[in-house]
Amino acid sequence: MNFKYYIWVILLVSSAVLLCGGQTALAQESAAAAAIVPASGPLEVIFFWVLAIMIIGSALWIALTGSVVRMAVGLFFSFGGVALLFFLLQAYFLGVVQLIVYVGGILVLVVFGIMLTSSSPHVRYQVPRMELATTGLVSLLLFMVLGHVLYHAPWSTTGPQLPVSMNELGRGLLTDYLVPFELAGVVLLVVMVGAAYLARQEKR
Amino acid sequence: MVDWLVIQFHTQLGFSIVLLLVVIPAVLTGVGYSTYFERKVSAWLQDRHGPNRAGPLGLLQPVADGVKFLLKEDFMPAGADRPLYILAPMLSMGIAMLGLAVIPWGGSYQPAGLAEPLQVQVAGLDIGLLYLLAVGALGVYGVVLAGWSSNNKYAFYGGLRAAAQMVSYEIPLGLSILVIVLASGQLRLENIVEQQTALWWGFLPQWNIFLHPVSFIIMFTCVLAETNRAPFDLAECEQELVGGFHTEYNAMKWAMFFLGEYTHMIVGSAFMVCLFFGGWHVPGLAAEQTTLWGVLLQLAVMGAKISIFIFVFMWIRWTLPRFRFDQLMRLCWKGLLPVSLALALVVVVELFFNVPRSYWSLIGEVGVVAVALVAVSLFRIPVTGRQWYLPDLDNRTPLRGGSV
Numbered sequence: 177m178n179f180k181y182y183i184w185v186i187l188l189v190s191s192a193v194l195l196c197g198g199q200t201a202l203a204q205e206s207a208a209a210a211a212i213v214p215a216s217g218p219l220e221v222i223f224f225w226v227l228a229i230m231i232i233g234s235a236l237w238i239a240l241t242g243s244v245v246r247m248a249v250g251l252f253f254s255f256g257g258v259a260l261l262f263f264l265l266q267a268y269f270l271g272v273v274q275l276i277v278y279v280g281g282i283l284v285l286v287v288f289g290i291m292l293t294s295s296s297p298h299v300r301y302q303v304p305r306m307e308l309a310t311t312g313l314v315s316l317l318l319f320m321v322l323g324h325v326l327y328h329a330p331w332s333t334t335g336p337q338l339p340v341s342m343n344e345l346g347r348g349l350l351t352d353y354l355v356p357f358e359l360a361g362v363v364l365l366v367v368m369v370g371a372a373y374l375a376r377q378e379k380r
Numbered sequence: 381m382v383d384w385l386v387i388q389f390h391t392q393l394g395f396s397i398v399l400l401l402v403v404i405p406a407v408l409t410g411v412g413y414s415t416y417f418e419r420k421v422s423a424w425l426q427d428r429h430g431p432n433r434a435g436p437l438g439l440l441q442p443v444a445d446g447v448k449f450l451l452k453e454d455f456m457p458a459g460a461d462r463p464l465y466i467l468a469p470m471l472s473m474g475i476a477m478l479g480l481a482v483i484p485w486g487g488s489y490q491p492a493g494l495a496e497p498l499q500v501q502v503a504g505l506d507i508g509l510l511y512l513l514a515v516g517a518l519g520v521y522g523v524v525l526a527g528w529s530s531n532n533k534y535a536f537y538g539g540l541r542a543a544a545q546m547v548s549y550e551i552p553l554g555l556s557i558l559v560i561v562l563a564s565g566q567l568r569l570e571n572i573v574e575q576q577t578a579l580w581w582g583f584l585p586q587w588n589i590f591l592h593p594v595s596f597i598i599m600f601t602c603v604l605a606e607t608n609r610a611p612f613d614l615a616e617c618e619q620e621l622v623g624g625f626h627t628e629y630n631a632m633k634w635a636m637f638f639l640g641e642y643t644h645m646i647v648g649s650a651f652m653v654c655l656f657f658g659g660w661h662v663p664g665l666a667a668e669q670t671t672l673w674g675v676l677l678q679l680a681v682m683g684a685k686i687s688i689f690i691f692v693f694m695w696i697r698w699t700l701p702r703f704r705f706d707q708l709m710r711l712c713w714k715g716l717l718p719v720s721l722a723l724a725l726v727v728v729v730e731l732f733f734n735v736p737r738s739y740w741s742l743i744g745e746v747g748v749v750a751v752a753l754v755a756v757s758l759f760r761i762p763v764t765g766r767q768w769y770l771p772d773l774d775n776r777t778p779l780r781g782g783s784v
Binding site: 243245246249252256268269272275276279280281284287288291292341342 | 464505510513518536547550
């Protein structure tokens, strides 16, 4: 039997478990939030399921397809779905940052790299069976750890449910968290200069 | 469920849903008639008649085109990557339409017997501006995937060009928007519009265009580039790349790229109208109208402003020749980027002295342009045109029968 089917089964079962876990978490959240935010109708639940299926389905596509560009497209939908999930949870800033940084920035570069290196749509990526088995095992272990954390973590359902406003966020970044913020900027600058140095043509 | 619907209908959510059902068909119709308009404008600029057979003045031409697109044989190149080939036009159109959600179309509407006014806007996000920027950044995928999945080298080059172009022009676009964000201190589009409804000397509306004209020009250039319109339409450059990224597309799939491009134009125009031209603000009326007729008037004014922008897009397309690719990149990285950075710095200085949105903004913008012009001419900085490091004109092999 092909190893691919084992992976299928593992991924499907794990995604089903994850979906149910997320669903219960959301139900608790909305029950607690109902006191503060009155508008939590059935729409949220419907959108949650649609998004969850989209995220997990595209993640599955990444794992199972053989073409590298199709994997990138799967990643696009996966990242996009996470961004929409942030929107659903009213964390608009996080959602937009997810869109700008991951979907609009990093993924474009990934797609660029793939396109410049792969020659034709018909090149398929072949995974050796041994590799498939080890990755499957590692993913299973990771899933077990994550599932354990998901079920046993003390989720706070009584804390402040209202999202942090843009104002507070900006103020925080420029006052309390200025040093980490600047540090991240410096690191990115160093990376950029390094990349430019590496990509520069040698002077002859 | 019924109770819930009834409750929702009198709230912002219900109103937003209704608005969505109005906005999407309206924009799609607008897109259809933009194609008609484009052909008429091009005909006018080239001293021709344009479409005039289908219906009076050719007004039924978009309908006829739509029918034609639907009935055409829908074929696919043999070597295409099927799912991506089908997905690309959908992405192109779908992503372009996402931007419609946050545009404030007509202020707010106060129906009788309702405590709070309803926003004439599908989603009043806190960070509507950032959302529009993020959604604009996604526009590249449709083009790139189309180019790649067609299994055609011309299409592929078109896709790559589009990707490089869009990624580059996003940066000056973001910086010129940053100027407005800093000056107004707002990320909500409706608040930015509201801020512009005040008057100077009792008659001149405080539109940002009067304060930040240079930022507007930079933003306009970037929107042209982001929508892949001429003179930046290198992704579909006919002379070099056959049809560019959509070489292998036909029938409705091709039409969806077209719809995506025009929707992108409408969203981009609405964006610029909101940031620089006071959005739904009617110049004669000082304050916001919340009655039904007032809102309709504001909607009409918004539509008129967007139409003017679309006309300018077309005017430019049929007037200016296309850039060369190296010129395009140089214009972005050496021309627009430093200037827009300098403009952002100038606004920060104005904020430091607490004089944003005053005549100092105009002075600052003009000053930056003056300094840039002086620097370019003094240090002979190449921004467009022929470059000093390209082969020397005088050392070229002369053409037969004459000197260079």
